[in-house]
Amino acid sequence: MALISKVKTWWENHECNVKNSVDILHVSMSVKPKWLTKKVLVNGNEVEFILDSGAQISCISEVTWKNIGSPKLTGVPCKGRSFTGNEFSMLGSFMASVEVDDSKQVLVTHVTSRK
Numbered sequence: 001m002a003l004i005s006k007v008k009t010w011w012e013n014h015e016c017n018v019k020n021s022v023d024i025l026h027v028s029m030s031v032k033p034k035w036l037t038k039k040v041l042v043n044g045n046e047v048e049f050i051l052d053s054g055a056q057i058s059c060i061s062e063v064t065w066k067n068i069g070s071p072k073l074t075g076v077p078c079k080g081r082s083f084t085g086n087e088f089s090m091l092g093s094f095m096a097s098v099e100v101d102d103s104k105q106v107l108v109t110h111v112t113s114r115k
Contacts, residue, residue: 035051036050036051037049037050040099041097041099042064042096042097042098043068043069043096043097045069047060047067047068057080057108057110058098058108058109058110059080059109059110059112060109060112061111061112061114062111062112062113062114071096073091073092073093073111074094075092075093076092077090077091080110080112088113089112089113090110090111090112090113091112092110092111093108093109093110094109095107095108095109096109
């Protein structure tokens, strides 16, 4: 709410000669944008990853985890939160060998209970 207040204050002080203007405080989309994805190898299995340079952790769904052989999970089930504030459950994590193009890395991969 503070952001809306700041925008309104800025707009009220903004020198603009536009008549019949309206404030847009919320925009929603009926169609979700298509994610930028890349096929990678996780423990030798092809998996389509969503490329998210802002993500703090790497996650795969429980279905994908089962499809790559259900590597043993460590840690305890816990909750995570997306950048939009949505909460999701994590079943645990495992060390995955991930190959992208000519690069191969081992990284912690978290398993989520939802897609």
